[in-house]
Amino acid sequence: MAYRSTDRVKARLSASRQRIITAALEIMAQHGYAGCSVAAVAERAGMATGSVYSHFPTKADLFAEVFRIASQREVDAVTRAAALETTMADRITAVIETFAGRAWKSPRLAYALLAEPVDPAVDAERLVFRRAYAHAIAGYVAEGVASGELPCQDPDLTATALVGALGEAMVGPLAAGVAGPDTIPGLITFAHRALGVST
Amino acid sequence: MAYRSTDRVKARLSASRQRIITAALEIMAQHGYAGCSVAAVAERAGMATGSVYSHFPTKADLFAEVFRIASQREVDAVTRAAALETTMADRITAVIETFAGRAWKSPRLAYALLAEPVDPAVDAERLVFRRAYAHAIAGYVAEGVASGELPCQDPDLTATALVGALGEAMVGPLAAGVAGPDTIPGLITFAHRALGVST
DNA sequence: CCAAGGATTGAACCGTGGTTCGATTCTTGC
């Protein structure tokens, strides 16, 4: 019995935490990190500004977690899509289509995750994001090299460069606000060539 | 005679401007944009903080110009190096070696130009920087496609992606502070494959 | 040599937005 109440408290606590994080994600998707003042997040979460600080020691900590969650979501989507394919070519295609497709659907969020100016502490989390992508892709590359489907190469370097290429090709249009998914085929060709997929 | 004095004043004016810009560049190369408070720049330029504002209306304006100059320098170095070569393969090699080599020599400056958080107004200038690189590369690609040295492709997209790839491959190490020029050969191979240079 | 004009100074100002903290409300256990 004693712990029932404790549990309830904890449940409420994490409920508030959750509300904060959700609010932050929604605002990011709508107005980017720029719109995410602590006050704005608190308001959308339906609480006072100060209350945020009983759940997170600092704004940077809050957004480090927010970025972590959002990034994980993206990476998961990409790896899930890639897992459905068997050949290297198809996997890479799936990676790009998923990555780019999701970015076009939530351009503001994509821009925030990829390139928007943020606190250095949050920026570090973004680096983790990019590295997670690179890591996933590096796995596929290594596999492809091992199976002979791809020429010999440093999987890590290739993957990093590929992430950079994708990011750059997206950010320009995303920042400009104008663009469509019409660059995707070109990107796929580029990636295939870069990896050395036998045609 | 009347204009002699005017000229002298102008000369002094632009001399101060020059000193400010030089100071800003030096501090950027040493401590990045983060170290570039107006006060710090003014001190290194040997003048009072307020004097900066008789030469630039705003900090953002000052650094827009600083970024423009630094970027131009980089792009020039790369195009100059590329111009010495004749085949596409050699040109791309020159581009990467120059770009990366210079970055390794002034990592703090490279990081500032490529990725460090800055005012949005300055960020815009950075976009110009990247596009200038991409534009130069796109020219080579188009040439290569026309001459049949490269397979058919959208030169702009390839160039943009390549700039992103180079940037990403550099920024990680640059941000971490630890790295050497040992990734350059790998990058060159990547770029050659991505462009479709016949081997 | 002297006034006039402009450049230079640097301390004070101010807007922004993250952070704090004492007062208040709500929940919990007796």
Add this chain to the structure above:
DNA sequence: GCAAGAATCGAACCACGGTTCAATCCTTGG
């Protein structure tokens, strides 16, 4: 019910750094 304690509130606080401006110094023309 009632006291103890936690969670919440939100207005006040504060640091930071870009910007301003009245006083000062130099140069220039007569």
